[in-house]
Amino acid sequence: MPDGRADEPWRSEPWRSEALPVAQCIPEIVAAVKASIPVVLKAPPGAGKTTGLPPALIRHNAVGDGELLLIQPRRLAARSAAARLAYLMNSRLGDEVGYQVRFDQCTSSSTRLIAMTTGILLRRLQHDPLLENVSCVILDEFHERSLEIDLALGMIHRIRTTLRPELKLIVMSATLDPAPIAAFLGDAKAITSEGRSYAVDIRYAKAPSRDWIDQQVASILPEALNATHGHLLVFLPGVGEIHRTRRATESIRLPKNCVISELYGDLAPKDQDAVLAPSDGRKIILSTNVAETSITIPGVTCVIDSGQARVMRFDPHVGLPRLEREPISQASADQRAGRAGRTEPGVCYRLWPAASHHARRERDTPEIHRGDFSSALLTLVTWGERDVFAFPWLTPPTPEAVNSASRLLRNLNAIDADGRMTETGSLMAILPLHPRMARLMVEAKRLDLVEDAAIAAALLTERDPFSNQSTQIAPETTYHQCDVANRIDRLRTVDGHAQPAAAHVIRVANQIQRMTNALQLDRSSNIDADRVERLKRTLLTAYPDRVARRRTGSDQRGVMVGGKGVYLDSSSRVRTGELFLCIDVDSGGTEARVRMASTIEQSWLNPQLIHDIDEPFFNPTLKSVVSRRRRYYDDLMLAESPISCKPNEEVASILFQHAKLNVGAMFPAKDTNIQSFISRIRFLTKQMPELNLPALNDFDVEDVLQSLCQSRVSLNELQAAPWLDHLRGRYDYEQTQLIEKHAPQRITLPSGNTAEIKYSEGKPPMLEARIQEVFGWKLTPRVAGGRVAVQMHLLGPNHRPQQITEDLENFWKVTYAEIRKELKRRYPKHYWPDDPAEAKATRNGLKPK
Helix, strand or coil: CCCCCCCCHHHCCCCCHHHCHHHHHHHHHHHHHHCCCCEEEECCCCCCHHHHHHHHHHHCCCCCCCEEEEEECCHHHHHHHHHHHHHHCCCCECCCEEEEECCEEECCCCCCEEEEEHHHHHHHHHHCCCCCCEEEEEECCHHHCCHHHHHHHHHHHHHHHHCCCCCEEEEEECCCCHHHHHHHHCCCEEEECCCCCCCEEEEEECCCCCCCHHHHHHHHHHHHHHHCCCEEEEECCCHHHHHHHHHHHHCCCCCCCEEEEEECCCCCHHHHHHHHCCCCCEEEEEECHHHCCCCCCCCEEEEEECCEEEEEEEECCCCEEEEEEEECCHHHHHHHHHHHHCCCCEEEEEEEEHHHHHHCCCCCCCHHHCCCCHHHHHHHHHCCCCCHHHCCCCCCCCHHHHHHHHHHHHHCCCECCCCCECHHHHHHHHCCCCHHHHHHHHHHHHCCCHHHHHHHHHHHHCCCCCCCCCCCCCCCCCCCCEHHHHHHHHHCCCCCCCCHHHHHHHHHHHHHHHHHHCCCCCCCHHHHCCHHHHHHHHHHHHCHHHEEEECCCCCCEEEECCCCEEEECCCCCCCCCCEEEEEEEECCCCCEEEEEEEECCHHHCCHHHEEEEEEEEEECCCCEEEEEEEEEECCEEEEEEEECCCCCHHHHHHHHHHHHHHHHHHCCCCCCHHHHHHHHHHHHHHHCHHHCCCCCCHHHHHHHHHHHHCCCCEHHHHHCCCHHHHHHCCCCHHHHHHHHHHCCCEEECCCCCEEEEECCCCCCCEEEEEHHHHCCCCCCCEECCCCEECEEEEECCCCCEEEEECCHHHHHHHHHHHHHHHHHHHCCCECCCCCCCCCCCCCCCECCC
16 A cells, blocks of 8 residues: 655655645535535546545635545445545554554654544444544545434434534445435535546346356456456455356457456455555456445546445344345446446447346435345444434434344344343444444453454454365364354464465454453353353354254254244254254355254243243144143244143133134034024014024024133034024013014924924025924914915925925915825825815824814
């Protein structure tokens, strides 16, 4: 990285702000800043906002004597911006201009302009909540809409509108409309600067390709190299694609002066600097979206854009992140293409058809609507914010995201049930780590395991140094039922010079170890346990919501807290033990893939999250509600045993839900009186509404069923219940008398026998009787106060219907004579009088003696 020495040849010409397009806006910006009016500046790539505006503010004495903080979204951007500004301002890096990123700082007591990442600004706000020595904050590349930069904007806005109105604020973006941000800030001035860029020839693919991205890049590369004479920048979704594309491009014949370079966030600083430094040869730079904004690579005249990026999305319902490769937005595509036109006309090859370009979303989704909110929530609690939704958000978080984050911080013991910071949470807030990793390190300090835990934290947060290699351990090597412990052991045997990614992890681990060792807290009573057990315990404190129980009969699959199914990746050595932690998880698909796991013991689980519940459920084989006593960790069932099931509200509800599926089957099998009573009531409520009888529809019958369920646990018990008593109990004495009068269940025949009147919905009441038993009845019997005639099914001696009629008088006069002839021939011993209306009925159908 350049250190700003004046004798370097590439510094021969002094910097002039007038040469930058943003210069036309500087007087207006300076005037607003001097008046402490916030500025929202929209300036496209190439306008010079990052390198032109901060020196101009200092030169015009617009920011006073305090520090000017230039906030960048990435470490690489902060470092490169600081180096460039130091050069342009004739300063040695670390003197007037410096930078501060995670685990790396280059400042001094004389530093006035500090380029830092958003994360560093948020940490500074924790111990310096008013930014006492800061005069101005510039939030650069705001269009990326990271959760951290949204949080920083809200915190600075709160400071300005409460205790420090003189604090100066500039929000800079390449693509966002400045008006909504200015409206949010209230008194802000929106300014738009014209950029200085050259025409870029956009060339689309003719059709969608099914080839892998590395093959697509390799096939288009010769044409792209011939299209321009400058460096070539290739945008790829991730580091894995960078490595594969490098191998693919190295397999084709490239010009001798071409050098393939890689650029991504976890690359060692010296390697990043080498990519940005001037070069005599042509560079083919394989980069993630780290080169999309913030940094400029001099000499790039051609871009190959895969159109893809890896985006972390968080599912608050299961508490799992999900890294997804997805199409970039139109705005991101424009940003990438613009990299080819910074110094001269360029070319951009897009590996997707033009027809599909407009189907892409216009802008990227703000991270606050797709990311894990737990770090932001811990920051707000540390800052003293009690109501997340009262905080000034440009885009508020969703209630689901806030609830998920609150639940996690409570499980990590960072906040209490009322949302207040705990002692453990205060220690966690000191460490510049995700809350999970901060909790890991606090527990490691208690268990005297800081070195191992620091390596674990680095392995879990930095790029996997073993991602392109087999993770299998040699047969003679002892391995543990903890993938993290196995990787720690393996990392200690790796040559850092041969594997830069491993060296980077070790550097990060050393930084984490130094910061953790500075914490002041008491040691735990579990310190005597062996190293691997202590590591497992620390991992459990960091991932209390990732406990899984292995499925019966499977060494690979399990169910995790939250009900998510999981399966262990083939690289995991964790194949025994009933309980295990899901540490490195990809939640895409029906089941989440667990790349790193660790066995744990039930006795280690937080007892406050363990509870026993007596749970009834319906057993379809027994046709009964049965009960099990189940032990849960959160919502993960650990064990169960059968217990006696007794009637209660919950049991009654379960029994009712299954019984109501076929209410009629719940009546006693041989008791027809129940259905008869129901039918009679329904008949009367329809035919004689003036009686005002309480209805007995399906809902009313279900109400009786629900009442019967209160003291029973099985369908058999329901079938033996006194249904008729409960149904009749809905009517008083007078109503019962009216029912019997107007819709009798049975009627006395002229023979002296009784017959049942059957009532069916949509049909007339029906009575079955042998013809000889109704001799002497001149008219058809009627019910419902005489309004409805009973339909008579007149039976022969063989009990088969001979006539169906609702007009008995007409039957005797017209039809009986014909039927009599046939029946008398077949049954001569039976009584067949000439005048049935005047004849005497008989009980048995034989001639009377």
